[in-house]
Amino acid sequence: MLHLTIRLIQQTFRLRSTVTQVVMEKPCILATTLGAPGGIYKCFAPCIEKHFTIIPYERFVQRKEDFADKIQAVFVWGAVALKVDQNLLQSLPNLKAVVNGGVGVDHLDIPLINSFGVKVSNTPHVVDNATADIGMSLMLASARKIVEGHDFSKFRECDDFPESSLGTDVTGAILGIIGMGRIGYKIAKRAQGFEMKVLYHNRNRRPESEERAVGATYCASMKELLQRSDFVMVVVNLSPQTHKLIGAKEFAMMKPNSTFINISRGLVVDQDALVDALRKKMIRAAALDVTYPEPLPRDHPLLSFPNVIVLPHVGTHTVETTQIMVERMVTNALAAVTGGQLPDEVKA
Numbered sequence: 591m592l593h594l595t596i597r598l599i600q601q602t603f604r605l606r607s608t609v610t611q612v613v614m615e616k617p618c619i620l621a622t623t624l625g626a627p628g629g630i631y632k633c634f635a636p637c638i639e640k641h642f643t644i645i646p647y648e649r650f651v652q653r654k655e656d657f658a659d660k661i662q663a664v665f666v667w668g669a670v671a672l673k674v675d676q677n678l679l680q681s682l683p684n685l686k687a688v689v690n691g692g693v694g695v696d697h698l699d700i701p702l703i704n705s706f707g708v709k710v711s712n713t714p715h716v717v718d719n720a721t722a723d724i725g726m727s728l729m730l731a732s733a734r735k736i737v738e739g740h741d742f743s744k745f746r747e748c749d750d751f752p753e754s755s756l757g758t759d760v761t762g763a764i765l766g767i768i769g770m771g772r773i774g775y776k777i778a779k780r781a782q783g784f785e786m787k788v789l790y791h792n793r794n795r796r797p798e799s800e801e802r803a804v805g806a807t808y809c810a811s812m813k814e815l816l817q818r819s820d821f822v823m824v825v826v827n828l829s830p831q832t833h834k835l836i837g838a839k840e841f842a843m844m845k846p847n848s849t850f851i852n853i854s855r856g857l858v859v860d861q862d863a864l865v866d867a868l869r870k871k872m873i874r875a876a877a878l879d880v881t882y883p884e885p886l887p888r889d890h891p892l893l894s895f896p897n898v899i900v901l902p903h904v905g906t907h908t909v910e911t912t913q914i915m916v917e918r919m920v921t922n923a924l925a926a927v928t929g930g931q932l933p934d935e936v937k938a
């Protein structure tokens with residue numbers, strides 16, 4: 591009888607504490623969502639769960655006291671779902687790393703995070719091709735009015751193809767790239783295939799051999815690049831130096847038939863100045879993967895222009911790239927929990 595009672599108690603305990611037991615088996619990460627709620631858990635959870643127990647942020651918020659001391663890494667994807675602030679850092683006593691999916695870490699206060707003895711990592715290199723591809727996609731889509739053409743096919747009220755459907759040539763045009771890091775370089779390489787003339791402006795000039803390899807010409811002044819380019823593509827990191835780098839003065843320098851493309855961060859551009867430039871037809875069109883806020887409110891003026899394409903920050907969103915990003919995040923998180931060197935540590 592006593593034996594039976596003990597078995598019953600054990601069974602009940604086992605049932606009630608399943609979650610806790612699972613949590614204890616592997617180190618825990620606090621995961622925030624990628625894009626649509628639940629996105630990463632559905633698609634990429636198996637890769638993460640080989641090594642970690644995932645505590646979705648929503649679950650953490652409901653049961654902080656159960657999870658707080660078990661979480662050793664936080665997975666974040668940009669600033670969309672979670673601010674890693676003093677409050678969160680204070681509530682996770684065993685946190686070792688904030689692991690960012692993506693290369694830009696402008697949403698993370700690295701000195702603050704480091705002050706808690708917590709390291710930060712990102713996923714450089716692996717995002718370069720996908721992000722360069724989105725830049726090229728936006729340029730081509732805007733030049734050739736792909737979105738308008740699609741809307742015409744789907745929603746037209748008559749079959750007359752309007753004159754306004756005429757696009758502009760990419761082949762042979764001048765592309766000005768602002769920010770010649772790894773992604774800018776990949777864009778220049780792709781632009782060669784379109785026989786474009788590539789200008790670039792960057793804090794540091796790249797070696798001449800690299801310029802020759804992608805046929806890019808350095809413009810020491812951004813003004814010269816803006817005045818000469820048919821397509822201006824912004825690929826800089828967001829920093830205090832690049833905050834609203836492109837504003838009214840810069841739009842006024844651009845050619846009236848030029849296209850403005852932003853694949854870096856929304857805050858690199860003064861959005862009100864962009865709206866104004868479009869209203870006054872100071873530029874031909876704009877194509878944006880990034881805005882502020884993200885996503886834009888549906889009644890935002892930028893969404894009312896037929897010559898503006900707005901994407902919801904999907905530069906890295908391919909199955910292949912995201913898979914590699916997640917693998918990289920896991921590698922960094924494992925290094926952090928085992929006390930090793932983070933391969934992609936970002937220092938303040």
Ligand SMILES: O=CC(=O)O
Pocket residue numbers: 668691692693694695717905906
């Ligand atoms: O926005 C995407 C990234 O930072 O990689």
